[in-house]
Amino acid sequence: MNELSFQSHAPGYWAGANISPEDWNSAKWQLKNRVQSLEDIEQHLTLSEEERAGILLTGTKLATAVTPHFFNLIHPTDPNCPIRRQVIPRIEETYTDPSEMEDPCGEDSHMPVPGLVHRYPDRVLFLVTDRCASYCRYCTRSRVVSGVSEKKLETQWDQAIEYLKKTPQVRDVLLSGGDPLLFSDSKLEKLLTRLREIPHIQFLRIGSRIPLFLPQRITPELCKMLHKFHPLFISIHTNHPRELTSEVRDALGRLADSGIQMGNQSVLLKGVNDSSEVQRDLVQKLLMCRVRPYYLYQADLIEGTKHLRTGINKGLEIIDSLRGHTTGYGIPQYVVDGPGGGGKIPLNPEYVLERNEERVVLRNYEGKQFIYPEPQESAIPAS
Ligand SMILES: *Cc1c(COP(=O)(O)O)cnc(C)c1O
Numbered sequence: 001m002n003e004l005s006f007q008s009h010a011p012g013y014w015a016g017a018n019i020s021p022e023d024w025n026s027a028k029w030q031l032k033n034r035v036q037s038l039e040d041i042e043q044h045l046t047l048s049e050e051e052r053a054g055i056l057l058t059g060t061k062l063a064t065a066v067t068p069h070f071f072n073l074i075h076p077t078d079p080n081c082p083i084r085r086q087v088i089p090r091i092e093e094t095y096t097d098p099s100e101m102e103d104p105c106g107e108d109s110h111m112p113v114p115g116l117v118h119r120y121p122d123r124v125l126f127l128v129t130d131r132c133a134s135y136c137r138y139c140t141r142s143r144v145v146s147g148v149s150e151k152k153l154e155t156q157w158d159q160a161i162e163y164l165k166k167t168p169q170v171r172d173v174l175l176s177g178g179d180p181l182l183f184s185d186s187k188l189e190k191l192l193t194r195l196r197e198i199p200h201i202q203f204l205r206i207g208s209r210i211p212l213f214l215p216q217r218i219t220p221e222l223c224k225m226l227h228k229f230h231p232l233f234i235s236i237h238t239n240h241p242r243e244l245t246s247e248v249r250d251a252l253g254r255l256a257d258s259g260i261q262m263g264n265q266s267v268l269l270k271g272v273n274d275s276s277e278v279q280r281d282l283v284q285k286l287l288m289c290r291v292r293p294y295y296l297y298q299a300d301l302i303e304g305t306k307h308l309r310t311g312i313n314k315g316l317e318i319i320d321s322l323r324g325h326t327t328g329y330g331i332p333q334y335v336v337d338g339p340g341g342g343g344k345i346p347l348n349p350e351y352v353l354e355r356n357e358e359r360v361v362l363r364n365y366e367g368k369q370f371i372y373p374e375p376q377e378s379a380i381p382a383s
């Protein structure tokens with residue numbers, strides 16, 4: 001299959017089930033018909049033992065749910081399918097490595113108000129819901145997301161807005177969760193209006209995987225409403241080029257036409273996108289969808305996700321393989337969230353081979369060496 005083509009997978013596994021295009025294209029129908037149980041999944045896929053046991057055992061940590069749209073991208077028999085590995089649980093999720101944590105990014109300890117994470121001086125992360133259209137098995141917030149674990153997200157709306165009003169150094173609010181685009185247009189509009197009423201808030205962002213999981217939600221009405229709140233950016237979350245179907249491309253086009261700048265955040269995942277070829281196809285296809293690759297995340301140390309993590313060398317190797325070989329706009333910043341609450345730490349391949357007061361020895365993308373002479377105090381003073 002050519003990963004760079006935009007294929008439609010509708011209605012895929014639902015072909016022959018007599019679903020009208022109106023139903024298929026309705027976000028409500030997609031959400032109501034999410035694939036959630038072992039029985040639902042086995043109707044369409046041949047499962048491995050690891051997957052079957054995983055589906056039965058992991059439901060108390062993070063729910064399983066996949067929209068029909070996204071489910072259609074899963075290979076019927078291949079347990080190594082990169083789409084499958086993102087959303088179908090495996091028994092490995094029940095093992096916890098000693099290095100893993102419930103809250104590896106230390107978010108809970110940086111909340112001045114429940115639901116509001118204030119780690120950086122000028123911006124906050126506002127967790128507005130604990131629900132998503134589908135659940136990613138490596139979710140960084142699996143401790144509170146999906147509503148099945150003991151811990152609950154208890155966002156204090158009024159307190160959070162009060163905190164933002166009396167904290168003028170916050171100029172950037174990032175709405176996340178869960179997925180804020182699951183809110184109805186009117187609920188989201190009310191929230192964005194309350195935020196826009198605060199004079200020092202300059203910049204709004206929404207973090208969402210809805211354009212990939214549920215492109216049907218990106219209606220012209222939603223886009224028209226969002227247009228009122230500029231400057232508004234959306235960070236989407238795509239890991240594999242196959243997720244960019246023709247429906248997704250069109251949904252992203254509607255957002256871009258509404259003046260919304262989009263960045264993509266992907267997570268480096270073993271067996272999903274841990275190769276230079278997949279990452280190159282992904283970033284090039286994102287640019288064709290008018291989305292700028294923003295961050296490539298090293299996978300967080302979430303309990304039960306060791307089978308999805310790669311070493312940091314893999315991420316550095318991927319960035320090295322992109323730089324110089326494709327459009328600069330297509331190269332994301334590779335980051336690691338410092339375990340325990342360090343925030344995002346950028347990592348780059350080494351281009352400086354040697355450095356002293358007189359010169360810096362550099363290498364380019366082809367490995368050729370170049371010398372940049374540092375400015376020296378002149379022996380003869382300029383008159
Ligand atoms: C990622 C993140 C942000 C946003 O960081 P940017 O580098 O501006 O994208 C803000 N707050 C928290 C807690 C975050 O994890």
